[in-house]
Amino acid sequence: MNNALKTEEVTEKSSEIVQIPIESILPNRSQPRTTFENDSLIRLAESIRQYGILQPLTVRKIPENSKFSIFQYELIAGERRLRAARYIGVRTVPCIILEADTQTSAALAIIENLHRDNLNIFEEASAIASLIELHKLTQEQIAKQLSLTQAAIANKLRLLKLTEAEKSVILSNNLTERHARALLKIKNSAERIEALAHITKNSYNVKQTEEYIEKLLNPKDSPSTQIISSYQNLVSSITRAIEHTRNGGIAVKTSQTETDTDIVYTISIPKTAK
Numbered sequence: 001m002n003n004a005l006k007t008e009e010v011t012e013k014s015s016e017i018v019q020i021p022i023e024s025i026l027p028n029r030s031q032p033r034t035t036f037e038n039d040s041l042i043r044l045a046e047s048i049r050q051y052g053i054l055q056p057l058t059v060r061k062i063p064e065n066s067k068f069s070i071f072q073y074e075l076i077a078g079e080r081r082l083r084a085a086r087y088i089g090v091r092t093v094p095c096i097i098l099e100a101d102t103q104t105s106a107a108l109a110i111i112e113n114l115h116r117d118n119l120n121i122f123e124e125a126s127a128i129a130s131l132i133e134l135h136k137l138t139q140e141q142i143a144k145q146l147s148l149t150q151a152a153i154a155n156k157l158r159l160l161k162l163t164e165a166e167k168s169v170i171l172s173n174n175l176t177e178r179h180a181r182a183l184l185k186i187k188n189s190a191e192r193i194e195a196l197a198h199i200t201k202n203s204y205n206v207k208q209t210e211e212y213i214e215k216l217l218n219p220k221d222s223p224s225t226q227i228i229s230s231y232q233n234l235v236s237s238i239t240r241a242i243e244h245t246r247n248g249g250i251a252v253k254t255s256q257t258e259t260d261t262d263i264v265y266t267i268s269i270p271k272t273a274k
Contacts, residue, residue, distance in 0.1 A: 017056050019092040022085060025059060026071035028109040045084040053081055056094040060105050073097070076105050077112040107134055114146055121177045122167050125159045155181060163189050169196050178206045182213050191216075238265065245269070 057078030062068055075082060076098060085093050100108065110127045113119055119127060128142060139153040146153075159180050162170070166189070170180055179199070186192045195216060199209050242252050253268040 017094045017096060020059065020073060020095045021092050022082065022090065024072040025057075025082060025093070025095075026062065026068050026074045027079060027082065028075045028077075028105065041080065041084050041087060044080060045087045048081070048084050048090065049088050053085060053090075053094055055081070056096050057081055058098055058108075059095045060098050060100045074105060076100065076108050079109075107131060110134075111145065120171055121156070121180060122159060122162075122171070125156045128153060128156055129160060158184055162192070166192055166196060169193075169200065173200045175199075176206060179204075179209050182206070182210045185213055185217060235265070238267070242267065 055078075058076040059073040060076055062071055062074050068074070073095070078093075082093065098108075110131050114124065114127055114131075131137060131142060132139070139157070140150045142148075143150045143153045156177070159177065161184060162180060166183070169175075170183075183192050183195060183199075186195055195213060198204075199212065202208075204212060242254060245252050251270060255266045255268075256264065
C-alpha cells in the first residue's frame with residue numbers, strides 16, 4: 001500500500017449488522033489506546049445494560065491459516081464497547097464485517113481513535129508514528145486526514161523523545177502537551193526530571209512552565225554570567241585607560257596570554273615619555 005490509506009481497499013462484506021459472539025472476536029493488536037479508565041468503562045457498561053449497544057462494532061474476518069484462527073474475527077473499531085459488553089457478561093455484540101487486510105485493519109483502528117480524540121498525548125503521538133510507519137505516510141498527509149497542520153503533527157511526534165518516567169509524571173499530574181513541549185527544550189533527561197519535580201510541586205500552568213524553563217536555559221543573573229560581565233567590564237576599563245595614556249604621548253605596550261587557570265594581561269609602561 002503506497003502513500004495513503006485508500007478507501008477502495010476497504011469494502012463492506014455485508015451491509016447487514018450481524019450478532020457475533022464476543023469470544024469469537026480478537027481485540028485489534030494495533031489498538032493505540034494503552035489505558036482505559038475504569039469509571040468510564042463502567043458507565044458505558046451500565047448504558048449498554050440499559051439501552052444495548054447503539055453503534056455496531058467493526059470487525060474483519062480472520063484468515064483460516066492465521067495463527068489467530070481460534071478467533072473468527074478481529075476487531076477494527078469499538079474496543080471500549082467490546083470491553084464494556086464483556087464486563088457485564090453480554091454474549092454477542094452487533095458488528096459490521098469489513099473486507100480488510102491486517103495492515104489496513106491496523107490503520108483503521110489508529111485513525112478511528114485519533115478522530116475520536118480520546119487518547120492521551122503520548123498514545124496519540126505513538127499512534128501517529130505507527131500510522132507513518134505502517135502506511136509510509138508523510139506528516140503532511142496525516143495532517144490532512146486529521147485536519148491538523150503539519151507543524152502540529154511534528155510537535156506531537158517530538159513528545160516521543162521523552163522517557164517513560166517523564167511521560168508517567170506528566171500524565172499523573174495532568175500536564176498538557178504544551179507543558180511537555182516546553183520540557184523538551186531541556187536536552188538532558190536528568191535535568192528534565194528535576195524541572196518536572198519543580199513544575200509539579202508548584203502546580204505551574206503552561207505560561208509559568210515556559211518562563212521557568214527559559215530562566216533555566218538562560219540564567220541572566222547566574223554567578224558565571226556575573227563573572228564574565230565583570231571580566232568584560234574590567235578589560236574595557238583597562239583598554240580605555242591605555243588608549244587615554246597613549247593619546248597623552250606615553251607608548252604603552254600590552255599583551256595577553258592564557259593558562260589553564262588564568263588570563264594574563266600584561267601592561268608595559270615606559271618610565272619616561274618619549
